[in-house]
Amino acid sequence: MNFPAIRMRRMRRDTFSRALMREHTLLPTDLIMVAFVIEGEGKREPVPSMPGVERLSIDGLLELAGECVRLGIPALALFPSPDASAKSEDAAEAWNPQGLMQRVTRALKAKYPELGLIGDVALDPYTTHGQDGLIDENGYVMNEPTVEALIKMSLAQAEAGMDFVAPSDMMDGRIGAIREALENAGHIHTRILAYSAKYASSFYGPFRDAVGSSANLGKGNKHTYQMDVANSDEALREVELDIAEGADAVMVKPGLPYLDVLRRVKDAFGMPTFVYQVSGEYAMLKAAAQNGWLNERAVVLETLTAFKRAGADAILTYYAIDAARWLREA
Numbered sequence: 001m002n003f004p005a006i007r008m009r010r011m012r013r014d015t016f017s018r019a020l021m022r023e024h025t026l027l028p029t030d031l032i033m034v035a036f037v038i039e040g041e042g043k044r045e046p047v048p049s050m051p052g053v054e055r056l057s058i059d060g061l062l063e064l065a066g067e068c069v070r071l072g073i074p075a076l077a078l079f080p081s082p083d084a085s086a087k088s089e090d091a092a093e094a095w096n097p098q099g100l101m102q103r104v105t106r107a108l109k110a111k112y113p114e115l116g117l118i119g120d121v122a123l124d125p126y127t128t129h130g131q132d133g134l135i136d137e138n139g140y141v142m143n144e145p146t147v148e149a150l151i152k153m154s155l156a157q158a159e160a161g162m163d164f165v166a167p168s169d170m171m172d173g174r175i176g177a178i179r180e181a182l183e184n185a186g187h188i189h190t191r192i193l194a195y196s197a198k199y200a201s202s203f204y205g206p207f208r209d210a211v212g213s214s215a216n217l218g219k220g221n222k223h224t225y226q227m228d229v230a231n232s233d234e235a236l237r238e239v240e241l242d243i244a245e246g247a248d249a250v251m252v253k254p255g256l257p258y259l260d261v262l263r264r265v266k267d268a269f270g271m272p273t274f275v276y277q278v279s280g281e282y283a284m285l286k287a288a289a290q291n292g293w294l295n296e297r298a299v300v301l302e303t304l305t306a307f308k309r310a311g312a313d314a315i316l317t318y319y320a321i322d323a324a325r326w327l328r329e330a
Ligand SMILES: NCC(=O)CCC(=O)O
Pocket: 120, 122, 168, 203, 204, 205, 206, 207, 208, 277, 278, 279, 280
């Protein structure tokens, strides 16, 4: 028995010794802000299931980007919420050089070249059926035709100046196919953030409201391409394949319910490993905070610190700007 020679509480007694033994420190540079992009001018549309989050037109995005730069947030992840008229069976608007994402990317890069931009690559905002890919007559998402579409979408974004293309669709082989197309087109610096372990999670509900795909998706689900929530060995296989195909960084998504997966991925590969605190996680925290049931600032910073402890190099979160402000005040 080591007690009392070993007293774990001794190092916890004072602020200075707690600081010295702290293993992980959350910084604004760990955070990636997430934004929903809409057409128009001077438009801000609240997302009802995500209080505090608004869909923004280009002018609002420029303000948001300026705030990221001022706060030391290195990157902004963009998700389009196109008008219903831009949706089709073949999602062709996704690779229109004058399309929403491409225009926004050029505008943001012109004003804030130092802010990293991460473009979502998946077809769901652009399809009339709300699936991430192209479907056959039975509604099954077809792998290779979808990959061909994702290549066009990635090239259009890279051409507009996107720093990272981020395929979030979970088709097989798309990382290698996109990498090859980018290289052949001379976009050798365009990075790929692979949503490698993306789960078929019910925590994406508010996001689907935000990008306007939930009504289109209806009773559909994404179980034929996103991962079964019960698996984690499979996540390692997915990540291994994406690394072999040329991913520059890999992602685990959602976040808090998948910290075990995050830790396994980081330990197994030592890759730049990102995690996504998704819309449902935001909604839970926000709802409890609005009811006065949880201290918002304390619990949000706790969740973000937990991601770092579990091995994340960067965290996509709707709370990035709030968290960076709180960290600066602290
Ligand atoms: N590709 C993005 C999603 O599927 C959902 C993100 C979220 O729920 O925040």
